Amino acid sequence: MPAYAKTVAAAIALCIAGATGQASAQVKVGAVLSITGPASFLGDPEKKTLEIYVDDINAKGGVNGQKLQLVAYDDGADANAARTFATRLVEEDKVVAMVGGTTTGATLAMIPLFEEAQIPFISLAGAIQIIEPVRKWVFKTPHTDKMACEKIFADLKQRNLTTVALISGTDAFGKSMRDQCVAVAPKAGITVAHEEAYGPRDSDMTPQLTNIKGKTGVQAVINPGFGQGPAIVTRNYRQLDITLPFYQSHGVASKQFIDLAGPAADGVRLPAAALLVAEKLPDSDPQKPVVVAYTRTYQQKTGQPVSTFGGHAYDGLMIFVEAAKRAGSFDKAKVRDEIEKTKNFIGTGGVVNMSPTDRLGLDLSAFRMLEIKGGDWTLVQ
Amino acid sequence: MPEFLQFAFSGLTVGAVYALVALGFTLIYNASDVINFAQGEFVMLGGMTTVFLGLAGVPLPLAACLAIVATVAVGLALHRFAIEPARGAGAVVLIIITIGASIFLRGAAQVAFDKRFHSLPPWIGGDAIRVGGATILPQSLVVLGGAVVIVVLLWAFIERTLIGKAMVATAANELAARLVGIDTRRIVGLSFAISAAIGAVAGILITPITLTSYDVGTLLALKGFAAAMLGGIGSAVGAVVGGLLLGLLEAFAAGYVSSQYKDAVAFLVILIVLLAIPRGLFGRASVERV
Numbered sequence: 001m002p003a004y005a006k007t008v009a010a011a012i013a014l015c016i017a018g019a020t021g022q023a024s025a026q027v028k029v030g031a032v033l034s035i036t037g038p039a040s041f042l043g044d045p046e047k048k049t050l051e052i053y054v055d056d057i058n059a060k061g062g063v064n065g066q067k068l069q070l071v072a073y074d075d076g077a078d079a080n081a082a083r084t085f086a087t088r089l090v091e092e093d094k095v096v097a098m099v100g101g102t103t104t105g106a107t108l109a110m111i112p113l114f115e116e117a118q119i120p121f122i123s124l125a126g127a128i129q130i131i132e133p134v135r136k137w138v139f140k141t142p143h144t145d146k147m148a149c150e151k152i153f154a155d156l157k158q159r160n161l162t163t164v165a166l167i168s169g170t171d172a173f174g175k176s177m178r179d180q181c182v183a184v185a186p187k188a189g190i191t192v193a194h195e196e197a198y199g200p201r202d203s204d205m206t207p208q209l210t211n212i213k214g215k216t217g218v219q220a221v222i223n224p225g226f227g228q229g230p231a232i233v234t235r236n237y238r239q240l241d242i243t244l245p246f247y248q249s250h251g252v253a254s255k256q257f258i259d260l261a262g263p264a265a266d267g268v269r270l271p272a273a274a275l276l277v278a279e280k281l282p283d284s285d286p287q288k289p290v291v292v293a294y295t296r297t298y299q300q301k302t303g304q305p306v307s308t309f310g311g312h313a314y315d316g317l318m319i320f321v322e323a324a325k326r327a328g329s330f331d332k333a334k335v336r337d338e339i340e341k342t343k344n345f346i347g348t349g350g351v352v353n354m355s356p357t358d359r360l361g362l363d364l365s366a367f368r369m370l371e372i373k374g375g376d377w378t379l380v381q
Numbered sequence: 382m383p384e385f386l387q388f389a390f391s392g393l394t395v396g397a398v399y400a401l402v403a404l405g406f407t408l409i410y411n412a413s414d415v416i417n418f419a420q421g422e423f424v425m426l427g428g429m430t431t432v433f434l435g436l437a438g439v440p441l442p443l444a445a446c447l448a449i450v451a452t453v454a455v456g457l458a459l460h461r462f463a464i465e466p467a468r469g470a471g472a473v474v475l476i477i478i479t480i481g482a483s484i485f486l487r488g489a490a491q492v493a494f495d496k497r498f499h500s501l502p503p504w505i506g507g508d509a510i511r512v513g514g515a516t517i518l519p520q521s522l523v524v525l526g527g528a529v530v531i532v533v534l535l536w537a538f539i540e541r542t543l544i545g546k547a548m549v550a551t552a553a554n555e556l557a558a559r560l561v562g563i564d565t566r567r568i569v570g571l572s573f574a575i576s577a578a579i580g581a582v583a584g585i586l587i588t589p590i591t592l593t594s595y596d597v598g599t600l601l602a603l604k605g606f607a608a609a610m611l612g613g614i615g616s617a618v619g620a621v622v623g624g625l626l627l628g629l630l631e632a633f634a635a636g637y638v639s640s641q642y643k644d645a646v647a648f649l650v651i652l653i654v655l656l657a658i659p660r661g662l663f664g665r666a667s668v669e670r671v
Binding site for chain 2: 036196197199202207214231239
């Protein structure tokens, strides 16, 4: 064989590979989620939900005639890692949109990247700083921490309680929600009498709760935070025999919290999406068909109970898909415009009506006040 | 007064775990001059293995015993495959090897188990016990009692058995021990096995209170090391006292100063010990004969 035959053969092979690569191009949707680490009971259901529904959409023919491909990375709740993976998504994977950012810290770290690359970013994290100030390419699906505070304060007023103590996690969401509660309290007629804090990986909060217990005049306790911390705070709360009303945030809206906290979780109230009480909703509720369908699909495919976190991922993906369908293409600017025009989208978190000034699209009625009874969620009327 | 007691109880409970981790450090350091930073992983393995065997249907007491056996096997493997081959290398190299082993074990735990948090049912259930205005969980008493039992057993082993004496001899002077016929390699291996067992028991005892997951080992190893330094590395009594003291310091700092910087206490302790009293509270001054 002539000496150059091998080179020619290799060149032809490469061309064929390149050509077939072009033909099977899929539309890539990126997701940087906290699948492991202290936020794993948020990120894991999010990843599973995205996988289930991307497969489901592809099985039904894809979007705009193309199949979706999910590119997911695990940031372990570390904002630095999240930023690195976001860079990879933008530069190497060349995604058309991002549905992710499980934690507030990770989301805030990634926002500048997606703003610069002009890629729509639908965040799955809680803090209000994500959408205030309004940024062109950033949206979010979970209810904000500010709404959680407002909902909790409204419930407190109904029970004629006005003096509270806060015990917050020092993670970005815990800190942000604590700041929001302190800011919103005077308007709601609530006084914050005492505050404590704990690190996200702390294993014993009895010293902090002892201080709260010793403070006279406290009528209720609120625990802004997510992940493992609130479960331990709840257990310590019962251990110390504190009988004051206890409120959690929507950062614990998962059965795993109830499993970890055990019988101590009984009597705890929290604002959460209707998804958790799907079957118990009245039939007239517009959200009922969506949440029941999601609950059944998720539980069937994963064998695990639903959590609102997976629900937020579902909402994020569907809002993107609906927007892409309306735009008729995956052009990032057109899709972004359509996401902003989302109206009357019934998701697991509520009914979404976005606008140029409102990148969440939910109001307080999207939040329900739940109480944990007998290891399960119940609606507080 | 009730607050002081409450902080003290919380500090003693966590301090007992630090004490057991510090004991593990001390044992291995005494036998081989190696500071084993994979010690925290032994605690993690004890707790996680028990949880997963329990989830697989094994009755919990049996699961706990199997978990201890498995962790001992890991400890022996660590010695046989990571420490032994590098026997002649300097102390820094060996420490780095143990850090590498700790990272490996953490990664393996992610894959073999999962990435979520887990709990175990407490050995003695029921409500918290009220003492002088403060409350203590029955499980905390189990942890403290377990730590006492382990320390007593260890003391009996070292003082009253031949192998225990051989360990003391190896710690005192390795060359002389070999000359009198002690197989020092086996002794060092044994020290790893015992440290692994102590770590596993600590993990099983503390999981009902503090929960466990694949990465609890890192911070525990650092705090156990701080406790061992505080008590004087090389002294078993020092390890226990250092652990309890560190736990108490953390609890009081969280309660009286600021709960945000609780973790910083352990690192502050290391800094102060290294600067002011490098041999710790109970360590002996090293004397070199010229």
